[in-house]
Amino acid sequence: MSADIVAGTAQTTAGGLHSRLFNRLLEFGLLPVLLVVMVVVFAVAEPRFLAMDNLENIGRQSVYLLLITMAQMLVLLCAELDLSVGATVALVSVITALTMSSVAGGGTSAIILGVAAGLGVGLLVGLVNGVVVAYLKVPSFMVTLGTTSVATGAALLLSNGAPVTGIPLAFSDTWGTGVFLGLPVPIIVAVLVAVAVYVVLYWTTLGRNIYAVGGNADAAKVAGIRVNWVLISAFLLCSGLTALSGILLTARVASGEATLGTSFVLLSIAAAVLGGTSLFGGEGRLGLVILGVVFIGVLSNGMNLLRVSSYVQQLVIGVVLISAVALDRLRARR
Amino acid sequence: MTEPCEPLLRVENLTRRFPGVVALNDVSLAVAPGEVHVLLGENGAGKSTLIKILAGVQPPSSGQMMLEGRPVSFASPREAKEAGVSTVFQELSLVPTLTVTENLFLGRLPTRGGLVTRRGLPALAKEALDRVGAEVRLDARVGSLPRSAQQLVEIAKGLMGSAKLLILDEPTASLGDRESDQLLALVKKLSAEGVSVIYITHRLKEIAQIGHRVTVLRDGNYVGGLGPDDEIHDNNRLVELMTGRKPEKLYPRSPRSTGEERLVLQELHAAPDVNGVTMEFRAGEIVGIAGLLGSGKSSVGQACFGLSRVTGGKVVIDGTEVTRITPTMALRRGLVYYPSDRKRQGLALVRPMYANITLGSLGPAGVARFGMVNRRKEQATARAHVKRVNIRPGDVNRRAELFSGGNQQKAVLARGLLHDADIHIFDEPTVGIDVNAKADVYRVMDDLAQAGKAVVLISSDLPEILGMSDRVYVMHDGRVAAHLEGEAITEGSVLASFFGSKTNDREIKV
Numbered sequence: 001m002s003a004d005i006v007a008g009t010a011q012t013t014a015g016g017l018h019s020r021l022f023n024r025l026l027e028f029g030l031l032p033v034l035l036v037v038m039v040v041v042f043a044v045a046e047p048r049f050l051a052m053d054n055l056e057n058i059g060r061q062s063v064y065l066l067l068i069t070m071a072q073m074l075v076l077l078c079a080e081l082d083l084s085v086g087a088t089v090a091l092v093s094v095i096t097a098l099t100m101s102s103v104a105g106g107g108t109s110a111i112i113l114g115v116a117a118g119l120g121v122g123l124l125v126g127l128v129n130g131v132v133v134a135y136l137k138v139p140s141f142m143v144t145l146g147t148t149s150v151a152t153g154a155a156l157l158l159s160n161g162a163p164v165t166g167i168p169l170a171f172s173d174t175w176g177t178g179v180f181l182g183l184p185v186p187i188i189v190a191v192l193v194a195v196a197v198y199v200v201l202y203w204t205t206l207g208r209n210i211y212a213v214g215g216n217a218d219a220a221k222v223a224g225i226r227v228n229w230v231l232i233s234a235f236l237l238c239s240g241l242t243a244l245s246g247i248l249l250t251a252r253v254a255s256g257e258a259t260l261g262t263s264f265v266l267l268s269i270a271a272a273v274l275g276g277t278s279l280f281g282g283e284g285r286l287g288l289v290i291l292g293v294v295f296i297g298v299l300s301n302g303m304n305l306l307r308v309s310s311y312v313q314q315l316v317i318g319v320v321l322i323s324a325v326a327l328d329r330l331r332a333r334r
Numbered sequence: 335m336t337e338p339c340e341p342l343l344r345v346e347n348l349t350r351r352f353p354g355v356v357a358l359n360d361v362s363l364a365v366a367p368g369e370v371h372v373l374l375g376e377n378g379a380g381k382s383t384l385i386k387i388l389a390g391v392q393p394p395s396s397g398q399m400m401l402e403g404r405p406v407s408f409a410s411p412r413e414a415k416e417a418g419v420s421t422v423f424q425e426l427s428l429v430p431t432l433t434v435t436e437n438l439f440l441g442r443l444p445t446r447g448g449l450v451t452r453r454g455l456p457a458l459a460k461e462a463l464d465r466v467g468a469e470v471r472l473d474a475r476v477g478s479l480p481r482s483a484q485q486l487v488e489i490a491k492g493l494m495g496s497a498k499l500l501i502l503d504e505p506t507a508s509l510g511d512r513e514s515d516q517l518l519a520l521v522k523k524l525s526a527e528g529v530s531v532i533y534i535t536h537r538l539k540e541i542a543q544i545g546h547r548v549t550v551l552r553d554g555n556y557v558g559g560l561g562p563d564d565e566i567h568d569n570n571r572l573v574e575l576m577t578g579r580k581p582e583k584l585y586p587r588s589p590r591s592t593g594e595e596r597l598v599l600q601e602l603h604a605a606p607d608v609n610g611v612t613m614e615f616r617a618g619e620i621v622g623i624a625g626l627l628g629s630g631k632s633s634v635g636q637a638c639f640g641l642s643r644v645t646g647g648k649v650v651i652d653g654t655e656v657t658r659i660t661p662t663m664a665l666r667r668g669l670v671y672y673p674s675d676r677k678r679q680g681l682a683l684v685r686p687m688y689a690n691i692t693l694g695s696l697g698p699a700g701v702a703r704f705g706m707v708n709r710r711k712e713q714a715t716a717r718a719h720v721k722r723v724n725i726r727p728g729d730v731n732r733r734a735e736l737f738s739g740g741n742q743q744k745a746v747l748a749r750g751l752l753h754d755a756d757i758h759i760f761d762e763p764t765v766g767i768d769v770n771a772k773a774d775v776y777r778v779m780d781d782l783a784q785a786g787k788a789v790v791l792i793s794s795d796l797p798e799i800l801g802m803s804d805r806v807y808v809m810h811d812g813r814v815a816a817h818l819e820g821e822a823i824t825e826g827s828v829l830a831s832f833f834g835s836k837t838n839d840r841e842i843k844v
């Protein structure tokens with residue numbers, strides 16, 4: 001028998017080498033290969049691409065998407081979807097800025113209150129999403145579409161559609177453009193959060209339960225997992241991370257903006273799926289998802305350098321998303 | 335039925351490899367017209383793989399098939415069906431959100447001018463269901479039916495239209511005696527009409543009832559074939575061929591001492607079909623619950639675990655009444671339920687085997703503390719339990735869906751055993767499990783009872799009820815039709831109560 005097994009591995013299925021390669025690619029995704037190819041193409045077409053400050057730029061620009069993509073991933077793993085991440089960023093931004101600017105004297109207390117208010121309102125959105133999905137069994141697609149509209153409306157209403165100024169300088173100097181130990185602060189935050197998400201996903205019961213609920217909610221329930229709690233936790237974590245991203249973004253642009261973050265919905269789903277997260281739940285690896293974010297970051301940076309128009313960029317991102325989803329289906333069918 | 339006539343189907347040197355596994359290795363067989371050809375083998379022997387290749391679900395790695403002397407290879411089950419090969423697969427292929435009728439006509443709803451017409455469908459559907467003795471509402475959603483009813487719908491669907499070759503992969507696995515007998519009679523009739531049948535089963539007694547020829551597979555290899563002249567009724571011989579070992583004693587019974595009441599049901603009413611059931615289960619005994627499809631036996635187990643709504647009466651665990659039961663709460667009170675439907679309630683198929691075994695039981699298994707998982711310990715625990723219930727292959731990192739049906743069923747058992755519970759409710763625990771593995775499951779149940787646990791065995795498999803139970807409740811129409819103990823547990827007495835003849839507690843001689 002063991003000899004058979006060896007023989008089996010040696011010459012997998014009918015197609016031999018080709019299909020074996022193809023299977024490998026499906027397993028890890030085409031992503032690493034595509035990424036390398038893309039980097040080479042950009043580097044050849046535009047030498048500035050590989051310059052140190054451009055690479056740092058890519059890092060700085062990707063931080064916000066990274067946080068939101070990890071957030072989205074947690075929800076996707078549960079076989080749900082959060083369309084409200086973009087609107088949450090906008091609302092969090094406006095609330096944070098309004099709070100900070102309304103605290104007399106600015107300073108540290110303004111910053112703390114502003115951050116707390118921003119996180120609070122973000123978590124509130126997550127709570128509503130989670131509770132309605134878990135207890136009322138409304139598809140997350142519908143619920144988060146609804147909260148998107150509510151949050152966007154609230155952000156516009158509160159800001160009168162104009163940027164909210166009056167943010168303490170210290171806030172944007174530290175959390176927006178600050179540097180610590182030679183690294184941009186937002187990047188440090190994102191790395192720390194990524195480590196935390198890794199620990200939650202792979203080393204905690206909650207992480208396991210998230211995968212289990214997405215894999216088969218009925219089986220999870222029969223196995224004694226409190227499915228509703230897991231769903232609510234996932235939506236809360238998602239909104240919390242999204243709020244964090246919104247706060248950092250607010251520091252970066254030094255004002256509260258109701259138009260911030262609309263592109264994150266599409267991009268976060270694209271990056272997560274590109275990184276092999278299944279839309280059907282229960283499958284996805286954090287490492288690859290981070291690679292998915294890098295992919296999108298490099299793609300838009302490269303296109304910017306090459307002066308590709310933003311219309312064309314949108315088109316390209318759309319094609320990438322559809323290809324990623326198609327690949328997801330192929331993998332599922334294998 | 336002997337050689338002179340040309341075989342309808344000839345399979346030559348079929349091989350199928352998966353990464354790391356050879357599921358079929360150079361297997362050949364021939365099926366004569368009108369022959370019922372039984373495929374026999376342990377879990378993971380390659381039976382389902384063989385029929386998936388025949389039915390066009392997967393291509394072989396090498397080898398070929400000839401239908402009526404012509405080489406064929408089907409790209410899809412549909413193509414196979416058009417060529418006269420109809421298949422009922424082991425894993426149900428029904429759409430849970432559609433109705434029974436819609437499922438029966440899935441993908442071939444008659445159209446008129448491009449629009450679906452439903453005229454005449456109910457009559458056709460009714461006819462198809464009557465053929466297999468399925469008593470289900472045509473407009474019921476398939477997902478709301480018990481597994482046995484779903485299986486009948488699946489069979490009815492496979493039998494629609496005409497076929498030269500009918501392939502049935504463990505069709506009776508989750509059926510009771512009455513439905514099984516009806517199906518076997520139908521297979522016999524079709525065979526007499528000249529239809530060839532490939533039939534997979536783990537129930538050896540069915541071979542004697544309908545089989546003409548048996549092919550035995552082991553680890554993907556052909557290990558023997560028995561024809562009409564051989565003794566295909568000799569179960570011991572078959573088991574030996576299948577496993578390469580002498581058959582073990584199937585039903586163990588170590589000395590047990592009955593203790594106090596663990597679980598008591600008083601006038602329990604529960605959705606959808608329990609209408610006033612009073613039962614008690616004590617420490618250190620195995621109590622069977624028998625009954626036909628629709629008798630409510632499965633719902634009793636589900637209700638105790640919070641999976642069916644309790645609408646009246648009481649559930650008492652260890653002396654305290656529990657209301658608004660949820661699985662989480664039941665587990666905490668020491669009651670564990672082993673679901674019968676591995677695909678729907680048992681496994682997260684895309685997750686690896688180890689994660690399925692520790693699913694929801696990280697804490698109880700002692701591999702997580704304060705919400706943090708000890709991954710090394712988790713792997714070790716999963717490995718130990720894979721060994722304990724003998725899941726093969728033993729690679730715990732493989733996705734659950736890549737394991738054979740019987741091995742998936744064993745994973746559900748392994749998980750329940752991680753809980754140190756006092757009450758164990760098994761719902762059809764041996765569905766799709768091979769003879770040896772059955773013996774393993776029974777041994778586990780016996781061990782539990784001996785260790786002073788209350789064991790409940792809900793089953794449609796009469797021999798297993800008779801072989802394992804200290805006491806038996808027979809249910810009919812949502813009520814207890816008979817309560818039998820010791821000597822009174824006989825095939826006759828259980829069967830008699832299936833149809834509701836009210837033999838009551840007088841039969842018990844304590």
Ligand SMILES: Nc1ncnc2c1ncn2[C@@H]1O[C@H](COP(=O)(O)OP(=O)(O)OP(=O)(O)O)[C@@H](O)[C@H]1O
Pocket residue numbers: 352353355356357375376377378379380381382383384424726727736737738739740741766768
């Ligand atoms: N898609 C797959 N990828 C990898 N291995 C597979 C795949 N499908 C089946 N196998 C392996 O092939 C072997 C044969 O499986 P198969 O389902 O044919 O068994 P079986 O005889 O039908 O068993 P059972 O009685 O449990 O249904 C098993 O070891 C199984 O793990």
Ligand SMILES: [Mg+2]
Pocket residue numbers: 381382383424503738739740
């Ligand atoms: Mg099988």
